[in-house]
Amino acid sequence: MITPYDWQEGIGNRAQYIEGKLQHGSPVLAVSLTAGILIYTRRRQSRKVFEIYDRLAFSAIGQQSDVEALRSAAVEFAHQEGYNRSEQDVTIQRVVTALSAPVKKAFADFSSGPLVARSVFAEIGDSVDGDIYFILNYDGDYHQSKRAAAVAGTPELQEQAEGSLGEIPVDTNPQDAVSTLAEIWETTFESADMDAKELSALVAECMLVERDTHREDRFRQLEL
Numbered sequence: 001m002i003t004p005y006d007w008q009e010g011i012g013n014r015a016q017y018i019e020g021k022l023q024h025g026s027p028v029l030a031v032s033l034t035a036g037i038l039i040y041t042r043r044r045q046s047r048k049v050f051e052i053y054d055r056l057a058f059s060a061i062g063q064q065s066d067v068e069a070l071r072s073a074a075v076e077f078a079h080q081e082g083y084n085r086s087e088q089d090v091t092i093q094r095v096v097t098a099l100s101a102p103v104k105k106a107f108a109d110f111s112s113g114p115l116v117a118r119s120v121f122a123e124i125g126d127s128v129d130g131d132i133y134f135i136l137n138y139d140g141d142y143h144q145s146k147r148a149a150a151v152a153g154t155p156e157l158q159e160q161a162e163g164s165l166g167e168i169p170v171d172t173n174p175q176d177a178v179s180t181l182a183e184i185w186e187t188t189f190e191s192a193d194m195d196a197k198e199l200s201a202l203v204a205e206c207m208l209v210e211r212d213t214h215r216e217d218r219f220r221q222l223e224l
Contacts, residue, residue: 005176006052009180010110011107012109014107014110014114014215015138015139018114018116019165021062021063021116022061022062022116022117022118022138022153022154023153023154024117024153025061025062025151025152025153026041026042026043026044026048026061026189026202027041027046027061027150027151027152027153027157027158027161027163027185027188027189028040028041028048028059028060028061028120028151029059029148029149029150029151029181029184029185029188030059030120030133030149030150030165031120031128031147031164031165031168031177031181032128032131032146032147032148032170033168033170033171033172033174033177034054034170034171034173035056035173035208035209035210035211036124036127036174036209036210036211036218037122037124037131037208037209037211038174038206038207038209039057039059039122039206039207039208039209040176040178040181040182040185040204040205040206041059041204041205041206042185042189042202042203042204042205043160043203044176044202044203046064047205048060048067048205049205049206049207050071050122051209051217051219052071052074052078052095053075053079053082053095054087054090054181054218055123055124055209055218056074056078056090056092056095056121056122056123057121057122057123057124057207057209057219058070058074058119058120058121058122059119059120059151060117060118060136060151061117061118061119061151061152061153062116062117062118062120062122062136064117066115066116066117067117069115070099070103070115070117070119070136073096073099073102074099074121076096077080077095077098077099077194078095079089081094081095091123092121092123092132092133092134093132093133093134093144095121096134096136096142099136100136100140100141100142101140102140103115103138103139103140104139104141105140107138107139107170109213109224114140115138116137117138118135118136118137118138119135119136119151120133120134120135120136120150120151121133121134121135121136121150122134122149122189124182124209124218125211125213126132126211127211128147128170129146130144131147132144132146133145133146133148133149134149135149135151135158138160138215140196145162146147147165147166148162148165148166148168148214149162149166150162150188151196152188158186160187160188161184161185161188162220164184164187165184166169168180168181170223174222175190175222178206178222178224181206182204196209204224205221205224206221206222206224207219207220207221207222208220208222
């Protein structure tokens with residue numbers, strides 16, 4: 001018979017295991033500018049920053065298979081919601097709320113493996129004040145933020161990165177802001193005790209979600 005103590009200890013062990021896996025993950029940084037939402041990270045091979053619906057973006061750190069599972073679930077929910085309701089009803093809050101329950105269930109179910117991923121979701125608004133970010137953790141808990149967001153290997157590094165992002169002026173040109181984000185990323189990544197060889201093996205990836213554009217697709221990969 002499993003006692004409440006056994007269950008609590010098991011949950012603690014799962015959290016410790018996942019935190020260990022995420023500790024050396026490549027941080028993802030997102031900041032709101034007048035031009036739009038700028039998302040920056042570095043990766044080994046597979047892409048890390050994705051469009052999941054018009055105005056909605058997603059990225060994460062963690063095991064690639066789990067990140068892909070979350071991305072696919074988010075895309076599927078968003079398009080189903082848009083079909084059943086309307087495009088205006090597809091919000092980042094609805095997407096994250098829908099994903100939270102299965103992520104929480106996977107974390108607490110000892111008969112299956114948990115999702116090793118910490119995710120950031122972004123929704124661009126008509127102005128900087130209208131931008132919304134959500135961080136979804138591996139245990140299903142999530143929180144909302146404005147102006148900027150980051151996911152990193154530890155909560156401490158995440159908080160450090162978000163503080164630095166909040167100091168970037170909103171009227172900064174996106175191309176100039178990329179340099180600042182690269183510096184913040186390097187500071188955050190190096191704090192995770194990663195060596196120079198590991199750093200040199202990573203490729204920069206940056207996406208701008210444009211706020212005011214005449215193009216049908218507002219998601220633009222920036223050349224770095």
